[in-house]
Amino acid sequence: xxxxxTRKDNNVPDVRTLRNSMDRLFDDFFSLSPxxxxxxxxxxxxxxxxDGKNIYIKADVAGIEEKDLNVTIQDNIMTISGQxxxxxxxxRNRGCVISERRMGSFSRSVSIPDxxxxxxxxxxxxxxxxxxxxxxxxxxxxxxxxxxxx
Amino acid sequence: MATDKNLTxxxxxxxxxxxxxADIYETEDLYSLxxxxxxxxxxxxxxxxxxxxxxxxxxxxxxxxxxxxxRYSEFSSMDYKRSFRIGSDIDRxxxxxxxxxxxxxxxxxxxxTVKPRKITINQIN
Numbered sequence: 001x002x003x004x005x006t007r008k009d010n011n012v013p014d015v016r017t018l019r020n021s022m023d024r025l026f027d028d029f030f031s032l033s034p035x036x037x038x039x040x041x042x043x044x045x046x047x048x049x050x051d052g053k054n055i056y057i058k059a060d061v062a063g064i065e066e067k068d069l070n071v072t073i074q075d076n077i078m079t080i081s082g083q084x085x086x087x088x089x090x091x092r093n094r095g096c097v098i099s100e101r102r103m104g105s106f107s108r109s110v111s112i113p114d115x116x117x118x119x120x121x122x123x124x125x126x127x128x129x130x131x132x133x134x135x136x137x138x139x140x141x142x143x144x145x146x147x148x149x150x
Numbered sequence: 151m152a153t154d155k156n157l158t159x160x161x162x163x164x165x166x167x168x169x170x171x172a173d174i175y176e177t178e179d180l181y182s183l184x185x186x187x188x189x190x191x192x193x194x195x196x197x198x199x200x201x202x203x204x205x206x207x208x209x210x211x212x213x214x215x216x217x218x219x220x221r222y223s224e225f226s227s228m229d230y231k232r233s234f235r236i237g238s239d240i241d242r243x244x245x246x247x248x249x250x251x252x253x254x255x256x257x258x259x260x261x262x263t264v265k266p267r268k269i270t271i272n273q274i275n
Binding site for chain 1: 171172173174175176177181184186187188189190191211212217218219220221222223224225226234235236237249250251252253
């Protein structure tokens with residue numbers, strides 16, 4: 001190879017993990033692109049943690065600026081949506097060698113538990129990772145109802 | 151559904167190493183390489199060129215706390231590593247790197263000699 005910048009196999013075996021091949025199988029099966037149905041061209045990866053006080057949701061939104069991100073909550077469903085776009089100036093007059101990154105709009109929803117304080121949800125964007133902190137309400141005291149048995 | 155995760159395993163460490171997705175564009179003057187490495191701060195990034203091989207390795211700074219229960223995980227606490235072969239048209243001393251919003255942009259400039267040159271024709275009457 002004399003010229004250019006080219007892909008190199010990082011000693012990656014062609015047959016990767018079983019999960020990947022399963023993903024591929026499903027991708028092929030759903031080749032009609034069901035995501036278009038949900039108005040999303042790609043889906044960001046999401047992590048969810050719980051430390052007792054808060055629930056943390058992290059989303060991989062690499063390359064997306066704060067102004068292009070939207071977080072909404074409705075009926076205990078949290079939706080992260082936005083758009084990943086290349087600067088127009090950059091894409092023009094350019095020969096594409098490898099294009100693997102997913103561009104365009106996305107929308108991903110996760111259902112969250114009932115006991116989250118909706119008013120005090122915090123969102124932070126750092127290094128391409130969106131972190132949402134959802135504080136939990138103290139567990140409601142059990143209302144004891146005494147029933148006299150006659 | 152269609153997650154674009156390519157996982158490899160570092161056999162020595164038995165830790166997840168992810169091959170990040172990339173975009174490469176070529177112009178007359180340079181190659182622009184973009185890699186998605188969410189969760190990586192500047193100081194955890196290592197870029198090296200050795201024997202026509204450009205290697206980018208990065209470590210995510212997302213830590214898992216002991217008291218945090220992981221409910222669901224698709225991407226956190228991963229290491230990233232990817233190599234590319236670079237040709238002799240690329241000037242190794244002129245590589246620029248920029249990290250912004252989890253996307254690493256590398257600009258690899260071409261040698262002056264391989265850039266297209268416009269030759270002016272002088273008309274002699």
